[in-house]
Amino acid sequence: MRLKSTRLPAFPAGIKERAAAVWRNEGFRRARAVVATPYGHVARRLRRVMPKGLFTRAILIVVLPFLILQSVLAFVFMERHYDLVTRRLSEAVIREVATLVEIIERYPQDADFSIVTDIANSKLGLSISVLPPEPLPPPRPKPFFDFVDRVLSDEIRRQIRRPFWIDTVGRSSYVEMRIQLPDHVLRVIARRSQTYASNSHIFIVWMISTSFVLMVVALIFLRNQIRPIERLANAAESFGKGRPIGDFRPRGALEVRRAAQAFIEMRKRIERQIEQRTTMLAGVSHDLRTVLTRFRLQLALLGDRPEVTDLKSDVDEMHHMLEDYLAFARGDGDEEAKPTDLALMFEDLEAEAEIAGASVSSKITGSPDIMVKPIAFKRCLTNLVSNAARYADTIRLKAKHDERWLTITIDDDGPGIPAEKRETVFRPFYRLEESRARETGGTGLGLAIALDIARGHGGDIQLGESPMGGLRAKVRIPA
Numbered sequence: 001m002r003l004k005s006t007r008l009p010a011f012p013a014g015i016k017e018r019a020a021a022v023w024r025n026e027g028f029r030r031a032r033a034v035v036a037t038p039y040g041h042v043a044r045r046l047r048r049v050m051p052k053g054l055f056t057r058a059i060l061i062v063v064l065p066f067l068i069l070q071s072v073l074a075f076v077f078m079e080r081h082y083d084l085v086t087r088r089l090s091e092a093v094i095r096e097v098a099t100l101v102e103i104i105e106r107y108p109q110d111a112d113f114s115i116v117t118d119i120a121n122s123k124l125g126l127s128i129s130v131l132p133p134e135p136l137p138p139p140r141p142k143p144f145f146d147f148v149d150r151v152l153s154d155e156i157r158r159q160i161r162r163p164f165w166i167d168t169v170g171r172s173s174y175v176e177m178r179i180q181l182p183d184h185v186l187r188v189i190a191r192r193s194q195t196y197a198s199n200s201h202i203f204i205v206w207m208i209s210t211s212f213v214l215m216v217v218a219l220i221f222l223r224n225q226i227r228p229i230e231r232l233a234n235a236a237e238s239f240g241k242g243r244p245i246g247d248f249r250p251r252g253a254l255e256v257r258r259a260a261q262a263f264i265e266m267r268k269r270i271e272r273q274i275e276q277r278t279t280m281l282a283g284v285s286h287d288l289r290t291v292l293t294r295f296r297l298q299l300a301l302l303g304d305r306p307e308v309t310d311l312k313s314d315v316d317e318m319h320h321m322l323e324d325y326l327a328f329a330r331g332d333g334d335e336e337a338k339p340t341d342l343a344l345m346f347e348d349l350e351a352e353a354e355i356a357g358a359s360v361s362s363k364i365t366g367s368p369d370i371m372v373k374p375i376a377f378k379r380c381l382t383n384l385v386s387n388a389a390r391y392a393d394t395i396r397l398k399a400k401h402d403e404r405w406l407t408i409t410i411d412d413d414g415p416g417i418p419a420e421k422r423e424t425v426f427r428p429f430y431r432l433e434e435s436r437a438r439e440t441g442g443t444g445l446g447l448a449i450a451l452d453i454a455r456g457h458g459g460d461i462q463l464g465e466s467p468m469g470g471l472r473a474k475v476r477i478p479a
Helices: 015-026 028-049 054-106 114-124 147-159 200-240 254-300 306-330 342-355 374-391 446-456
Strands: 127-131 164-167 174-180 185-191 338-341 359-365 369-372 394-401 405-412 460-465 471-478
Touching: 054 114, 054 147, 054 174, 054 185, 054 200, 114 127, 147 164, 147 174, 200 254, 254 306, 338 342, 338 374, 342 359, 342 374, 342 394, 369 374, 374 394, 374 405, 374 446, 374 471, 446 460, 446 471
Parallel strands: 359 394
Antiparallel strands: 127 185, 164 174, 174 185, 338 369, 394 405, 405 471, 460 471
């Protein structure tokens, strides 16, 4: 017995060969990515339309299957129950009408047909009248949902087999039918509830009401479960930006509590390490400054001889180098973020740059009120502006503050930095010039300190080419 093989859909031309080559050279995962690439546009579109937040995704996961299930149940009910009940009711009503037609045609009646009328009213619940022969009214327009109209018409054709006219929309509570007889026209008025399943909407109303209540309860429960995750995310984000996180305590499900507790322990370890480093640096700074102060006092007692002047310059250089090293090692320290006026900070930067001989202009778009560590952030901008003032004649400061980001751009007309070295200059102690003099090469820590401070605020610094022909430094931190 031969088994019929199942053929997989053909791959686009060349995909098989490329995937085989990638598998041999780079492994299975890369080969799978090559195969999936032509069919990945559907997944990419789904990712674009999918909500980004956890709560909205959870709502989608809970509500969408629920709505699909309820829709399927409603469809099956309407298709099966409503259809079956309506057909049975319509069949019964038309059978009764057919009986009345047979009575009128086969048995002698009084002049006003009162006997058959009483039978229809009392026994069958139908209101009838026998009209003189006349043409049937023209057909009425079909309703949008003409299921009842269609079923009644089919039953009249099947059971009575006479010309007829039917109106299911003229009266909201009744259905009117007229049957053409040889010598008369039978007019029948039946209650609408006699011809179709009038209580079907009760099931739909109960289903929708129950579904709504259950979804509200599920969403409230879901919100309570996701809120601790949001608190943990906000606390981690605030801690990453160097901002206080307040009274954060683990809450929620066991897994969320474990993650929150791990975050708290990590934060305590980091804060303890920062405190120990700050204490150590304070001691080192005190000891080294004491030695330098002693050198200065001894040199002051030696007079103003040329060799003494050179030694004083060396001591001053050592002092500046020491401050740079300690600032880099200290980082942000334990300074807390607080509201700061960026306009005042720009004024100080302009004054310092003008003292260095550069012309500075500034512009702020958006609110000048920012939330940063003021001393550290000012040092970050000072290092960038002083670096520009050392090599350029004109500097432009621009700040854009929106709901999400604070972006500060520093443009100058200096010689700039080659593109291949724009990442390297952020390395500690790296200098484009070999000289260690502050007027030229410096200590190589200014940009490293600036980048460390920007990252301590949860942001970054990028270097590029300025429209002014020099260097552009862009500082971007969360607002």
